[in-house]
Amino acid sequence: MTIKTPKGPPAVQAAPGEPLVASSREPGRARGARRLTLGDMAEALQVSTATVSLALRDSPLVAPATRERIKAHALAAGYVYNRSAAALRTARSNMIGVAVHDILNPYFAEVFRALEDELGRENQVVLICNHRDDVARQQRFIDTLMQHRVDGLVICASVGTRVEDINGLADSGIPVTLICRDVAGARVPVVRSDDVAGARMVVSHLIAQGHRQIAMIGGRRQSSSGHDRNLGWKLALEEAGIDVAAQLDIPELMTTADGRDAVAQLLSATPRPTAVFAFNDLIAHGLLSALRRAGVEPGRDIAIAGYDDTDGAASRTPALTSVWNKPDEIGRTAAALMLRQIAGAPVTEMPAPILPELRVRESTPPPKPGGEGQARGA
Amino acid sequence: MTIKTPKGPPAVQAAPGEPLVASSREPGRARGARRLTLGDMAEALQVSTATVSLALRDSPLVAPATRERIKAHALAAGYVYNRSAAALRTARSNMIGVAVHDILNPYFAEVFRALEDELGRENQVVLICNHRDDVARQQRFIDTLMQHRVDGLVICASVGTRVEDINGLADSGIPVTLICRDVAGARVPVVRSDDVAGARMVVSHLIAQGHRQIAMIGGRRQSSSGHDRNLGWKLALEEAGIDVAAQLDIPELMTTADGRDAVAQLLSATPRPTAVFAFNDLIAHGLLSALRRAGVEPGRDIAIAGYDDTDGAASRTPALTSVWNKPDEIGRTAAALMLRQIAGAPVTEMPAPILPELRVRESTPPPKPGGEGQARGA
DNA sequence: GCCTCTGATTCAATCGATTGAAGTGTTGCC
DNA sequence: GGCAACACTTCAATCGATTGAATCAGAGGC
Known part of the structure; x- marks a missing residue:
């Protein structure tokens, strides 16, 4: 059993959960020759x-x-x-823990690659965890890492993470850097791109193309990225004098499969949107295939924009308009902040959000003349 | 600097590469309160x-x-x-290292998830490394892990890995399990699917559909998976009495972008293939989009089959015929073997290759009547 | 009363590297 | 000759948990 974490404070306490080791005569060195010391x-x-x-x-x-x-x-x-021995003496493990919700997402893979490159240069080993937006999983991982005395934590906080937990970690003396998602009130540096601005760019582009019915699909609104991209979408609409309440807004979706599944809802909406802003490229990909299958040709009958500009975006047919939010820069910056904190320099000033770039491609043409959704004004 | 690894033997030796620590008065405990012991x-x-x-x-x-x-x-x-202290005493770190060439590949993400689930149950932490098919990177990672005294290594060996290196590791007493790719002559268990059989299945399916010009695109022929799938392709062709030498065979490609780039070569081949067996789904995706862009409709004008049956395969248009090679089973089996070895039971019998399953979908129709490539016999 | 046994607890050595302080021997200078 | 300075090298304590062996208290048997 593992000691359960207490109700309130940062749950970093923990005790060894393993059963007692099947004792071998000489401690350690279970099998194989004794190692040279x-x-x-x-x-x-x-x-x-x-x-x-x-x-x-x-x-x-x-x-x-x-x-x-x-x-x-x-x-x-x-x-x-033997780093265990050295770690015991020096209280430095040369390990950094990274927790994200989905390494399957190419966006994170990109962030991770940059992190690993930078930290590897300093002989730090990177431990990854896929917390799958499950707070308990995330906490379990952090507990384990604390037991391993990692030198620092890079966290894309799971939805539902309490700010006290993050601050508690920081107070306990371990360098923490948040990435991609902010946790309101956290006293640690956050490296993220400006999601409000990014969403605004892409939605403004859709508006400039002439669209007036612009749906937003996906994003966990409890997470800062979901919230902010949704906000950017609203701001752009308001700015153009478009009624936000009249727009289709489907939250919570995250994956390609989710995007596929959302098409029915999208096509049955009245008025039917002429453009869609997808929370991420995965969702956009799902939309693209399911729409085509439904006989609605994306990039002609309907405009679709994604977010993240991951690898597949440019190569799809139609090539996907997306927002490039510079994952490598996020990874590199986070790594640098981490190293600085580990070196003992407390990072007080918050790094500025990174400004994303809009990449316009074929998937976002002007609305089809005479298409539905045109009729209705603001 | 790091001590260079010697020419011959397993290069697991290494020395701490870091500069001397900026000495703090009391050893360890750089910042933050002293921890409870x-x-x-x-x-x-x-x-x-x-x-x-x-x-x-x-x-x-x-x-x-x-x-x-x-x-x-x-x-x-x-x-x-404090696991460093315990690790020093018990010579057990409760960490397992995993090295693959590309975590970006959804196939590996699946394997990894299974591994993590199984090993996490035993309180093992999993360290991942993306070696990117670079032997030096792989070796650096393994060296570091050995210094951390990981309890075991799960390796999808980089192209060019020498068998002595693998056997050297095993001989030094650390449990090693290979996954996905075999290394000829290695004295460690290998968990992989039967690539020859898988390729044979899919190519036989294409032949059954009536195709006679079946190209194979991609795969590093130096890796066992690349070699074996290529072999399966050849065997299926020979079995049907089709001249293998007359087929288009483009090796080395691995990514979506590679697939896209291969289309020119594919379309200019004479006779033009009526079907393509892609080494993996990523390449198939690349082919699909670039072909459509070139005006050749996959699933109608040309048949395309992938391999791995990753997430996106079923949802593409056309839905991609692919070979499902059970990544979760590979992950689970590897984890089990790992735990058994760690527990002290030497694994001598080699696990049988896992038999993949063909999943036929829309992308592999019979050849277009009157299409090119038909003219030429075997 | 003495001895054994059992269950609970403690003693103390140990894992292997790090590092402040102390100890060498040599050189150089006045 | 005396002494300081310097360049190396070593001593020995230390990090924190683990565990075989030892101890101890109390129960039970003869």
């Missing part, structure tokens, strides 16, 4: 463990000749550095 | 650290009343178990 090498080379330790880390304290001798020996003997 | 709690409760340790792990050696008292205190005080 610093001490073994010190003995073999007739120096102290201190010297070996320092030499392997290129300390200027050891004479170059000694250092080379030691390194050569380590290499030849197949020495493998 | 077993000792602290022992003192507070007037018991020994041994009792606390045993109590938290539900040992029958401690009296139930004592155990509850200790657990309650741990919870209230916010104790966080």
Whole structure:
């Protein structure tokens, strides 16, 4: 069993949940040869463990000749550095935990790649978790990471994450950086793009094309990205004097399958929208295929815009208009913030939201002359 | 700097690459309050650290009343178990490393999810690495994991991985399981599906539909999956008495973009293939969109089959015929094998390859009567 | 009264690397 | 010759949890 987390405070407490290990005679080293230690090498080379330790880390304290001798020996003997031991002593694990809701989403894969590249450069290993927007799963993962004494946490917070939990983590001394989604009131840096602006760009583009019935499909409105893109959509509509309440607005959807399933609802709406702003590209892809199957040709009979500009967007038929929100920049920035915090510099100023870019392609033509939905004014 | 790995043997040696830590007065605990230890709690409760340790792990050696008292205190005080310390003592880290070439591929995401679910149940944390088919990247990752003393490695070996490296790892005592791709001569279990059979199924289906010009597009022929699917394609053709040498065969491609780019070559081939067997769904998706753009309607003018049956396959237009190779089963099986090895049971018998399933959909109709490529016999 | 047994608890060594302080030996300078 | 400075090297304590062996209290048997 695992000690249950208490009701209130940051639930980072935890106890080892495993059953007692089937005891082996000598502690550790269950199977396979005993591993070489610093001490073994010190003995073999007739120096102290201190010297070996320092030499392997290129300390200027050891004479170059000694250092080379030691390194050569380590290499030849197949020495493998033991980070558990080092971590115990230094209280640095060189591990960073990353929690997102869906690594299957190419957008996160992109963020993750950038993070990994930057952090890998500093010898940090990255642990990923797919929390699937489940707070309990997310918490379990964070608990485990805390037990492993990770050096920092990068979190795209699950819907429903309490701000006290995030702040509690930060207060306990571990560097935390939020990405993609904000958690209102959190006292940690947040790296995200400006979703309001991005949504506004794309919806304004649809309006400029002449559309007046513009549906928004998808997005968890409890998450900051869902909320903000929805807000941007509303702002753009209002700005153009279009009645927001008269627009189709379907929340909560997230995946390609969801997009597919939403088509029935979309086509039966009256007045039928002439344009759709999808929360993300996955949903847009789902819409594209299901619409075509329903005999409504996207990019001709109806305009569809996505968000994220993931890999497949440009190559679809029709090529998908989307908003590129610079996942690599988010990953790189988050990594840099992380490293700075780990180095001991508290990050106080919040990084500015990254401004996304609209990429107009074929999927968002002007409304079909004489199409439905035209009749109705604002 | 990092000690360079030697020419020959398994390059798992390594030394700490980081610069010396900017020394803080008290070792460890850079920032934030000192964390509670077993000792602290022992003192507070007037018991020994041994009792606390045993109590938290539900040992029958401690009296139930004592155990509850200790657990309650741990919870209230916010104790966080230190796995570095435990790992040092027990030589068990409760971490498993997973290396694949592309987590972006939904197929691997599926495998990974299954792995994570199964291993998470045993309190194992999963570390992933995207080696991008780069042997050096893969090796760097493995080195780091060895330093962290992971309990096991699950590897989809990068193209170019040497069998000695894999066997060297295994010999050094760490449980290793290969997935998806075989490495000839490796003395470790391999969990994979039967790619020869899968390819054969789908190509035989195309032949049964009446096709005689069946191209194969994509797959790294140096990897076992690329090699085997290519072999299955050839076998099916030979079986039907079709001249393999007369078929278009484009190796090395892997991504959607690659598929898109291959269309020019595909359409200019003479005789032009009436059917295509794509190495994976990503390539098939690329083909689908680029073909339609070129005015050749897939599922009518040309038959396209994919492989992996990933999420998007069924929902494309036309719905993609594909081979489902059971990623979740691969993940679950690999996890089980891993746990068995970790528990000390050496796995000697090789698991049987998993038999994939053909899923026929709209994208593979019979050849168009009177179409090109018909003229030419075997 | 003495001994054994059992159940609960504690002792103390251990895992392997790190690092402040202390200890060498050599060189250089006055 | 004396002494400081310097360049290396070593000593030894330490990080925090685990666990085989030892201890201890109380019950029970003869």
